[in-house]
Amino acid sequence: MKVENLELPRVEGEARLELFWKDGIIEDAKVCIASVRGIERVLVGRHYMDALVITPRVCGICGHAHLIASVKAIEDALGIKPTEKARLVRNITQSLEVLQNHVKWFYLFMMPDFILLEERLRGLYEPFKGERWHSAIRIASRITMGIALFSGQWPHSSYAIPGGITSEPSVKELTSLRQILLELKHFFLSYVVGMEEAEFVKCLKEGSWRKLNGDAGLFLELCHREGLLTLGSSYNRLISGGGLYAPCGYFMKKVVHGRLKVDQIEELNAPSYSGAKPVRYRGMPFETGPLARQLMSGNLMVKSMHREFRDSFAVRVLARVLEVWSIAEAIELWIERLKEVLHEKSTSLGRFPSKATGIGYGIVEAARGTLIHRISVRNGNIQDYAIITPSQWNLGPRCENFLGVAEKAMVGLKSKLHAQMVLRSFDLCSVCTTH
């Protein structure tokens, strides 16, 4: 057996991939993530409000999701509810973070791999040079501006507080945001799917993913040529904590809607090769992320593709690309509702209690999937803080009974590049995983 140890470019943070070859086929794969930063330890003994500043620093790309998970955990522990206005604004900023992540991931992290297969794609997707590479960054930075309109800055804002938000947005912010959303939709229609809105919506309703043009169409064509439509499949069990636009539930042979039972989520001990701990639901590994959410919300294009190719590389990627549209549509509805409650106070609790005791959970959907924070507070101070990240679900290591989700997806592949692409389709975030 040949063992190959690869360093991975274009992931968030550092990671290595170990491939075990036999007769030209990958027989086993290990995702190795080192260097733990120890953020959970840093939180213990601090006032619970400090978590709102420190946990976003777990990740520079989905820090906002950590902020919202943190504030929800605190609210749960303290028995506080946010105002509707704050809830809507938080939904919007959290969703915008997901959007910028999706755009960057597809154009900056995924598509450049195809250059190695087809040189002609350089002009489009080459880092720092490609035309589309630059348009993607430009639109992503417009989206982050949308977050900053409400939260003050992105990355690393701390504007969500128990009971609400610190800012007091007005119609000015809403109209600016609407403008940004229109730009994003324009980008999506003209570049990502290459269709007029009416035509795209029709395809969406019919579930006819084969008609997609633009970069998504090109992606499908390349996948078809490379055999990636069927490759990179894992357990075909998917889970979503709910929130944003999609309901919670899981897929195991069929979609089951309903709240996740926190006591069924288990974090196991990490094996020696990884700094990340495996996570199991009802004792089993599940994949989390856009594909899970799109199945929960019943996107017909994704459903029909999933029926045909299960949880393959191409389905996983396309679900994420199409989620851009689902989220943009959800934000528009939240803006409409927000207009009606804009006069409300930004927070139900202007002054946070300095002393409080309780245990709480915050479950949110980050770009890459379900993120869970658990806080235990006594007399205002953090006794214990635990974070389960999406990358732990998808890229976490094996346990006694199961390979990790991404590990399983790489078994049976015949090319090193394919293995890296499949791994990247889960959006490897080692910074999150090794909080």
Next chain:
Amino acid sequence: MRVFWLQRLTCCGNTHSFLNYESLHILSKRLEFLYHPSLSLKAQEEAVEELIKSGEGIDILIVEGAVRTDEVETRELCKIAKYVIAVGNCAVYGNIPALADETVCGLSYRFKERKGLLDEGFKSRSGMPVINLSGCPAHPEWIVGTMLMLAEGIKPELDQWGRPKEFYSSLTHWGCTRNEYFEWKVEAEELGSKRGCLFYHFGCRGPLSYSSCNTILWNGVSSKTRAGTPCFGCTEYDFPRLGLWETKQYAGIPAELPIGVSKRGYIMLSGIAKMFAPERLKGEG
């Protein structure tokens, strides 16, 4: 200018802050980005090997993230660079990763001590010490602004922490839209409002931190204090302090006063300011 971007213990926040820079497409025509771990096609080991083989060196080495005290490769790369930029609070002071691990530090500092990876007298090939761009994260205009100065042949003047004065010589307080409340000592009693100063109750470090967050706005539109969030002083060596949302007070006076203000002066002025504060600044308005 050939730019080589290195990541160590990081959350990648500075990379994504940098990607917010509005005209990256023009910037990448002026600067040649040899390598960036999150963006380039090749892997870091390969990129470093190629770089050393080429013998051409680096014009600008950017280090993002905290480092370990025994990192040989990072030290070697710093030596062959014309300019070294530590971007973000982790690379400058060690920051959060250094809180729980004694072997973690910044390039020059470990919090306020000169116990970083590089020797105290370190100079890059141009004769400049490490250029520190503190902040969690650093603002894209500070990162790009510094690179552009270097590209124009301008060596930025640095403060005592090795930070370009151009971006770090004024307090975060400057340009804060709540300054009038500060001057008249009108305190924010609650969070979630555009009104009132956050310095008195909510731990705002604006008058105690050096940054241009309120003059070079974030994402072109806002800042923490404009969004009603106190400044947490993330450009300073002591970020993140304990009790980030509270102002420690002794007998009703903040334990730490704005930089350069005497306790006596503060007591006298704040009493008078409060007494004569304009009515329009009080209440919900």
